[in-house]
Amino acid sequence: MLVRVATERGDGxxxxxxxxxxxxxxxxxxxxxxKRVQLLNWLGQLDLSLSEAEQLLERWPHDPMVRVFLRNYxxxxxxxxxxxASKPQNLAHDPDEAERRELQILLDRSPAERTLARPVxxxxxxRDVIIADAAPSSTAVLIFTGAGDSLAMPLPVFDRYLxxxxxxxxxxxxxxxxxxxxxxxxxxxTYQATIDGLRRLLRQRGVSRLYTFGNCAGGFAAIRxxxxxxxERILAFDAPTHCPEExxxxxxxxxxxxxxxxLSLYPGEMTDLKPFLAARHSETRxxxxxxxxxxxKRLQAExxxxxxxxxxxxxxxxxxxxxxxxxxxxxxxxxxWLADLMPVEAV
Numbered sequence: 001m002l003v004r005v006a007t008e009r010g011d012g013x014x015x016x017x018x019x020x021x022x023x024x025x026x027x028x029x030x031x032x033x034x035k036r037v038q039l040l041n042w043l044g045q046l047d048l049s050l051s052e053a054e055q056l057l058e059r060w061p062h063d064p065m066v067r068v069f070l071r072n073y074x075x076x077x078x079x080x081x082x083x084x085a086s087k088p089q090n091l092a093h094d095p096d097e098a099e100r101r102e103l104q105i106l107l108d109r110s111p112a113e114r115t116l117a118r119p120v121x122x123x124x125x126x127r128d129v130i131i132a133d134a135a136p137s138s139t140a141v142l143i144f145t146g147a148g149d150s151l152a153m154p155l156p157v158f159d160r161y162l163x164x165x166x167x168x169x170x171x172x173x174x175x176x177x178x179x180x181x182x183x184x185x186x187x188x189x190t191y192q193a194t195i196d197g198l199r200r201l202l203r204q205r206g207v208s209r210l211y212t213f214g215n216c217a218g219g220f221a222a223i224r225x226x227x228x229x230x231x232e233r234i235l236a237f238d239a240p241t242h243c244p245e246e247x248x249x250x251x252x253x254x255x256x257x258x259x260x261x262x263l264s265l266y267p268g269e270m271t272d273l274k275p276f277l278a279a280r281h282s283e284t285r286x287x288x289x290x291x292x293x294x295x296x297k298r299l300q301a302e303x304x305x306x307x308x309x310x311x312x313x314x315x316x317x318x319x320x321x322x323x324x325x326x327x328x329x330x331x332x333x334x335x336x337w338l339a340d341l342m343p344v345e346a347v
Contacts, residue, residue: 008257118132130155170201177217180225181271217240
């Protein structure tokens with residue numbers, strides 16, 4: 001009860017301490033250490049989050065929820081899907097096995113190893129800027145990851161689908177966990193310094209044609225940074241578009257905690273894309289894909305429905321936190337789907 005109250009109030013330090021006490025009271029349960037790792041991640045304390053996550057995986061290597069959580073938060077991106085897999089018990093009720101099967105399907109459908117035009121990225125969890133080792137190209141895509149440093153699938157899985165395309169993918173992570181409002185640490189100490197850093201990076205690489213692409217919190221950044229940098233097209237998936245002052249839902253502690261943290265640091269108008277886009281008079285085409293059956297995701301997307309340049313793409317029948325993965329699974333040729341979106345040609 002106390003930890004729920006602390007989380008609802010946005011008191012991260014109190015919640016961390018309470019999770020530690022719960023872990024001591026229930027040493028055989030992975031739930032409380034897992035919640036603590038999640039909260040450390042929300043607070044941007046990534047070194048400690050990663051360290052405790054590694055301890056979790058070592059102590060409970062076959063726990064399905066530990067595996068699912070670590071994979072979705074990008075903490076096992078560099079590991080094969082088989083490492084630490086759940087022991088085969090009742091697979092119909094094993095979330096880890098169900099998820100691994102989905103990712104295995106995506107891997108099996110992706111370009112074969114012998115056909116790759118370039119190496120797949122190394123998703124080092126300690127790096128917030130990862131540039132694919134592609135042939136020099138005047139076209140680049142800035143890919144803003146979500147709060148879990150992934151794209152509803154591990155970055156190396158997604159990157160395989162970009163290997164045939166004539167562009168340079170640049171993957172970006174927000175270690176502050178503030179929807180990139182505080183910038184990207186290795187590029188600048190502030191939002192504006194990060195914009196300047198990205199401009200320098202693109203100029204150095206001779207980029208004249210730019211796309212931005214973002215998932216969840218990264219979708220918010222893809223829109224904001226894409227407009228600032230003059231992107232030709234912006235693609236956002238389940239992107240939050242504003243930060244309402246009222247609680248989104250009493251059942252979603254995570255979203256409420258993040259909302260309170262954002263509002264404590266930035267005024268509401270800074271976390272609202274509608275006045276931002278109105279002030280910039282941008283003509284960039286912005287495509288927003290969202291889960292139509294998820295009321296909160298739909299309301300976030302529809303907030304921008306009357307803004308010039310916005311194209312809304314409701315996805316019927318999908319209601320989960322992995323929209324981009326589900327879209328990939330529903331497309332027989334996800335690589336071509338991505339190429340048509342940006343659009344670019346194969347190498």
